[in-house]
Amino acid sequence: xxxxxxxxxxxxxxxxxQVGIKVAKAFNASTTIVDVGExxxxxxxxVVGLTQERMESWDFDRPGVDVLEWAxxxxxxxxxxxxxxxxxxxxxxxxxxxxxxRAEVYLKGTVCDDVNLILRNGDIIAELRxxxxxxxxxxxxxxxxxxxxxxxxxxxxxxxxxxxxKNYDPSQEYQILIAVDDSPGTRKAIKxxxxxAQAFGIGVNxxxxxxxxxxxxxxKGAADxxxxxxxxxxxxxxxxxxxGDPAKTIVDTAGDNHIIIMGASTRSxxxxxxxxxxxxxxxxNCRCPILIVK
Amino acid sequence: xxxxxxxxxxxxxxxxxxxxWFLVTMMVGLILLFLPTPVGLTLEGYRTIIIVITAxxxxxxxxxxxxxxxxxxxxxxxxxxxxxxNEIASSFMNDAVFFIMGSLMLAVxxxxxxxxxxxxxxxxxxxxxxxxxxxxxxxxxxAILSSFIGEHTVAALMLPIAMTLIRFTSDDVSKVSNLSAxxxxxxxxxxxxxxxxxxxxxxxxxxxxxxFRDADLSISYLDWMxxxxxxxxxxxxxxxxxxxxxxxxxxxxxxxxxxxxVIQVAxxxxxxxxxxxxxxxxxxxxxxxxxxxxxxxxxxxxLTGVLSYMVxxxxxxxxxxxxxxxxxxxxFGATISLGFNIKATGAAIWLxxxxxxxxxxxxxxxxxxxxxxxxxMTTTLANVLSSSATVAVLxxxxxxxxxxxxxxxxxxxxxxxxxxxxxxxxxxCTIVYSSGMIKAKDFLxxxxxxxxxxxxLLVIYANTYWLFIx
Numbered sequence: 001x002x003x004x005x006x007x008x009x010x011x012x013x014x015x016x017x018q019v020g021i022k023v024a025k026a027f028n029a030s031t032t033i034v035d036v037g038e039x040x041x042x043x044x045x046x047v048v049g050l051t052q053e054r055m056e057s058w059d060f061d062r063p064g065v066d067v068l069e070w071a072x073x074x075x076x077x078x079x080x081x082x083x084x085x086x087x088x089x090x091x092x093x094x095x096x097x098x099x100x101x102r103a104e105v106y107l108k109g110t111v112c113d114d115v116n117l118i119l120r121n122g123d124i125i126a127e128l129r130x131x132x133x134x135x136x137x138x139x140x141x142x143x144x145x146x147x148x149x150x151x152x153x154x155x156x157x158x159x160x161x162x163x164x165x166k167n168y169d170p171s172q173e174y175q176i177l178i179a180v181d182d183s184p185g186t187r188k189a190i191k192x193x194x195x196x197a198q199a200f201g202i203g204v205n206x207x208x209x210x211x212x213x214x215x216x217x218x219x220k221g222a223a224d225x226x227x228x229x230x231x232x233x234x235x236x237x238x239x240x241x242x243x244g245d246p247a248k249t250i251v252d253t254a255g256d257n258h259i260i261i262m263g264a265s266t267r268s269x270x271x272x273x274x275x276x277x278x279x280x281x282x283x284x285n286c287r288c289p290i291l292i293v294k
Numbered sequence: 295x296x297x298x299x300x301x302x303x304x305x306x307x308x309x310x311x312x313x314x315w316f317l318v319t320m321m322v323g324l325i326l327l328f329l330p331t332p333v334g335l336t337l338e339g340y341r342t343i344i345i346v347i348t349a350x351x352x353x354x355x356x357x358x359x360x361x362x363x364x365x366x367x368x369x370x371x372x373x374x375x376x377x378x379x380n381e382i383a384s385s386f387m388n389d390a391v392f393f394i395m396g397s398l399m400l401a402v403x404x405x406x407x408x409x410x411x412x413x414x415x416x417x418x419x420x421x422x423x424x425x426x427x428x429x430x431x432x433x434x435x436x437a438i439l440s441s442f443i444g445e446h447t448v449a450a451l452m453l454p455i456a457m458t459l460i461r462f463t464s465d466d467v468s469k470v471s472n473l474s475a476x477x478x479x480x481x482x483x484x485x486x487x488x489x490x491x492x493x494x495x496x497x498x499x500x501x502x503x504x505x506f507r508d509a510d511l512s513i514s515y516l517d518w519m520x521x522x523x524x525x526x527x528x529x530x531x532x533x534x535x536x537x538x539x540x541x542x543x544x545x546x547x548x549x550x551x552x553x554x555x556v557i558q559v560a561x562x563x564x565x566x567x568x569x570x571x572x573x574x575x576x577x578x579x580x581x582x583x584x585x586x587x588x589x590x591x592x593x594x595x596x597l598t599g600v601l602s603y604m605v606x607x608x609x610x611x612x613x614x615x616x617x618x619x620x621x622x623x624x625x626f627g628a629t630i631s632l633g634f635n636i637k638a639t640g641a642a643i644w645l646x647x648x649x650x651x652x653x654x655x656x657x658x659x660x661x662x663x664x665x666x667x668x669x670x671m672t673t674t675l676a677n678v679l680s681s682s683a684t685v686a687v688l689x690x691x692x693x694x695x696x697x698x699x700x701x702x703x704x705x706x707x708x709x710x711x712x713x714x715x716x717x718x719x720x721x722x723c724t725i726v727y728s729s730g731m732i733k734a735k736d737f738l739x740x741x742x743x744x745x746x747x748x749x750x751l752l753v754i755y756a757n758t759y760w761l762f763i764x
Contacts, residue, residue, distance in 0.1 A: 042360050043680050044724035046619040050405055051450040051725050057408070058454035063730045126312060157308045269303040
């Protein structure tokens with residue numbers, strides 16, 4: 001299992017890193033933390049690079065290194081990296097640059113072997129997509145964004161599962177809400193749900209929503225199988241059946257004290273592009289963290 | 295769908311999303327291509343205007359790499375029958391492109407010499423520790439240096455000095471946000487107001503000189519300085535004043551940070567014989583520009599300087615190659631080729647006539663309005679695309695807009711430096727913005743004041759001082 005945690009700044013990315021490390025521990029996952037810096041106009045890329053070289057000779061770090069240093073401190077405080085590395089401090093001198101737009105530091109982890117810190121520059125969706133495609137991550141963890149276009153592009157174009165740490169409050173007591181139906185995505189969502197529930201030590205609500213006022217065999221069977229799987233895994237779970245618009249019902253039921261887990265849409269990419277999808281609607285409107293499993 | 299897998303459809307949609315501005319541009323180009331040719335314009339002229347519009351849209355939105363935009367311009371000129379392949383190729387390379395190439399490489403060579411520590415000491419000796427004087431000093435030094443060696447070089451040298459002063463004042467950036475803004479903007483705007491001072495201050499000035507020569511006009515290095523340099527000197531105190539009013543610094547004196555800066559600089563290496571020789575080469579380049587640029591060209595002299603640095607072993611080819619943006623050079627070559635064809639196909643005169651038809655009456659009643667319109671057009675374009683590209687495509691048009699082409703051309707070249715409004719308008723702005731200490735909206739917050747001042751001042755200056763010295 002490989003996890004990519006996308007952070008943006010020390011001020012706003014604390015919860016993302018906190019949740020990301022918790023999930024990484026639960027999955028014993030090889031973990032990478034990436035900061036994507038702002039895209040520089042192509043007219044000035046070379047001269048900005050040259051200026052940064054001069055800045056380094058005056059003992060200034062290039063933008064983004066401070067974010068990685070902050071992430072390193074967080075990893076150190078949580079004993080996620082080996083003691084020798086914590087003692088040696090953040091190894092900024094080993095920040096290896098590739099292609100002028102990606103630089104990385106390799107660390108030795110305690111929970112997993114590899115912990116990497118990466119700096120990228122450019123369009124955020126293009127950079128994250130490239131990172132996920134070249135390094136084959138299973139889950140990407142990222143903070144919430146208010147921009148509809150960004151949320152849409154993330155779900156549409158990034159190949160991995162996506163955990164959006166939206167409105168996460170460490171003092172809040174969360175439960176997991178898994179959206180259950182008879183689609184293939186639900187089976188994957190259930191498996192992820194078990195691991196996340198174990199990581200956070202919390203119970204699970206299995207929500208099945210029907211647009212009509214009766215539930216077909218497919219839905220009932222999926223809900224039963226999900227509940228049995230949860231019980232076999234030692235997770236406290238209960239089935240909830242509701243009637244209404246699926247996306248709205250999931251958002252209302254989740255409120256601000258659940259972590260929503262649902263499968264990705266199986267609609268064709270063209271339909272998703274023009275009409276959107278249920279996960280997109282939920283992700284846009286929910287007030288809590290959400291994991292879309294692909 | 296049609297046998298395509300979900301993955302290939304997703305890849306296609308992602309390509310569409312990333313290249314949407316390229317697709318929009320091509321659509322606009324196609325629509326224009328099928329519209330009838332405007333009255334009074336040749337078919338070649340109309341097609342040149344279509345290439346200009348589509349190329350500018352792509353330069354602004356950057357949906358494809360800059361060298362790809364250059365290639366688009368060059369191949370479109372041939373495919374549209376604007377010139378033969380050989381004609382387009384020969385219009386692509388000239389002294390202005392040599393100059394842009396040479397100045398970008400000289401920037402690498404100069405920055406690698408580490409003269410920023412010397413400059414830091416120089417500024418502090420001149421200004422002392424009073425913040426107001428330091429801001430004035432940063433603006434003045436940036437302006438004066440950039441008038442000779444180009445804004446990007448100076449901004450790259452000055453940024454670490456300003457950042458060191460800020461860091462020594464406080465580690466908490468929120469406590470020095472105004473000080474950061476005032477110092478960093480004094481570098482960026484100082485570089486911009488200085489870059490108009492001499493022909494070697496920026497590629498755009500050399501492009502305009504190339505157009506002057508093409509129109510059988512002539513202006514020497516010293517003539518340019520005599521006409522324009524006073525405007526640089528007038529703007530320095532005004533810009534420093536506007537900046538301090540817009541961002542009132544948190545500290546009136548920077549005693550301890552100046553002391554720490556001096557100590558840090560003193561620890562760095564002393565001036566060596568190698569540094570002296572490197573400085574002498576730059577001095578010779580400057581003298582070459584002043585005395586020989588009319589006969590052998592500014593670009594040839596800049597390249598001679600680069601050659602001297604390489605022969606002396608002061609800069610490695612690997613460093614020049616790695617840090618010079620060849621794509622930008624190719625793009626400027628292509629836009630200059632486009633500029634020549636705007637003139638050759640009659641599109642320049644047609645466009646100029648459209649502006650004159652629109653504003654002719656006002657321009658006749660108030661002669662200064664002609665300059666005001668040129669300034670407004672140039673400043674607007676310079677803030678959304680590169681200043682050199684602005685002069686390359688707008689120059690041939692504005693040269694036809696007034697009775698005195700030299701006057702209008704100089705006004706265009708000067709106004710193209712007014713890229714105060716956005717962080718991406720000029721390399722100097724992008725460089726200070728890359729420090730992460732100022733926000734994108736700060737450029738608009740202070741840029742409109744400096745921009746308005748520069749525009750009004752230029753119109754008054756061109757219609758008083760130039761009349762006086764003529």
